[in-house]
Amino acid sequence: MSPNAAAWLLAFVCLVLAFPVSAHAGWPEHPVKLIVTFPPGSANDAAARIFADGLSKKWGKPVVVEDRPGAEGTIGVGAFVASQDDHTLLYTVAGSVTVAPLLIDHLTYDVDRDLVPVAATTAIVLTLAVTNDLPIRSIPDLINVVRSNPGTYAWASGPSLPRYVFAAFLKRNDLVMNFVSYRDASQPQADLGEGRIQVLVTSLAASSSPVQSGKAHFLAVINPTRAAALPELQTARELGHPELEIDGLAGFFAGTVMSTELRNRIAADVAAVCQEPEARRKLEAAGHNVLGGTTGELKAGIAQQRAWLNEVTRIIDVKNAQ
Structure with a gap:
């Protein structure tokens, strides 16, 4: 190998070492x-x-x-x-x-x-919604109405976290409500609108229909931060109830x-x-x-x-x- 060729090869090797090609530069190779x-x-x-x-x-x-x-x-x-x-x-x-x-x-x-x-x-976004059939305009109102009528009212929730948080909220406040389980995510908001359940704790998307029709309203967002889609609706923590947060x-x-x-x-x-x-x-x-x-x-x-x-x-x- 000539001196010039050796010099070019050495320069090329140094360049590769200085700027290594990622093993994933061609990723993804397929869908x-x-x-x-x-x-x-x-x-x-x-x-x-x-x-x-x-x-x-x-x-x-x-x-x-x-x-x-x-x-x-x-x-x-x-x-x-x-x-x-x-x-x-x-x-x-x-x-x-x-x-x-x-x-x-x-x-x-x-x-x-x-x-x-x-x-x-x-x-x-997770929300706490209540029927307009009851005189509830705040979380303290909800506590007072349920406490005055133990076992009278029903609630439903989205799966998993919303259910556990609200069940713990009821237990903390010594409140008794009847939990209703659903297989169809569209049915709870229909029942909230018709007053067959009184409280629904679930996603904004799964609770907005009865609110938009004027048959229910939101009491709070239960996320740590307010909803981009509902910036005026306060969080449960802002309203003094961090135990509802998830x-x-x-x-x-x-x-x-x-x-x-x-x-x-x-x-x-x-x-x-x-x-x-x-x-x-x-x-x-x-x-x-x-x-x-x-x-x-x-x-x-x-x-x-x-x-x-x-x-x-x-x-x-x-x-x-x-």
């Missing part, structure tokens, strides 16, 4: 599967599809949503853990990590080992096969979608508060939710919440 633990048409499914659309545009490959709802999210999570690779992601709520182990004795996976937080996306945190999770470098890249892209004005508009209109899209935010939210649940489980049995 990305996004397993979603919610049914089609639900608020969180809608959010997942908004993010899937935004990410597919960034990645130049389709992000295919696969809905696997049921069993507190464990069906979808189980499917994700069983089939994960570096082209499969999970979209679910923090409750899949915090609540599921409290309800199901023998999970087929370990939430801390098998689910790696990637990025927070949104917090679904958050509907959702986000992306990866499997252990995915490298830290790739997870960080995905988180950055999720954060970018969170900042897109059109995506934010759609998410807020669907009843979400948009978050920052960071890994730290998702981890912190999970830790906070576990702290809330530790308090709740000291008051009620979550497996038999009434």
Whole structure:
């Protein structure tokens, strides 16, 4: 090899070492599967599809949503853990990590080992709504009316966290109401509007119909922050009832096969979608508060939710919440 050729080769090697090519520069190589633990048409499914659309545009490959709802999210999570690779992601709520182990004795996976937080996306807005048939205009009014008529009135809720928080609220205040369970998410708001139940604790999207028709009204947002879609409605904490607070945190999770470098890249892209004005508009209109899209935010939210649940489980049995 001539001296000039050797010099050029040495320069090339130095250049490669100085600017290494990422092992994931060509990722994704084919469509990305996004397993979603919610049914089609639900608020969180809608959010997942908004993010899937935004990410597919960034990645130049389709992000295919696969809905696997049921069993507190464990069906979808189980499917994700069983089939994960570096082209499969999970979209679910923090409750899949915090609540599921409290309800199901023998999970087929370990939430801390098998689910790696990637990025927070949104917090679904959760509300406390009451019928207009009763003279209730505040949380103290609600306490007084229910206390004066123990066992007379009925309530319903969204699954999991809203139910546990309100059941604990009743227990704290020595109140007796009848819990009504539903399989169809549309029926509770219809019954609230017709006065067949008096209180509904669920997402904004699943409780707005009777409010819009003038048959019910909101007492509070039970998230830590106000709703972007209802900025004038105060939070339960602002109204002096932090015991009603919980958050509907959702986000992306990866499997252990995915490298830290790739997870960080995905988180950055999720954060970018969170900042897109059109995506934010759609998410807020669907009843979400948009978050920052960071890994730290998702981890912190999970830790906070576990702290809330530790308090709740000291008051009620979550497996038999009434």
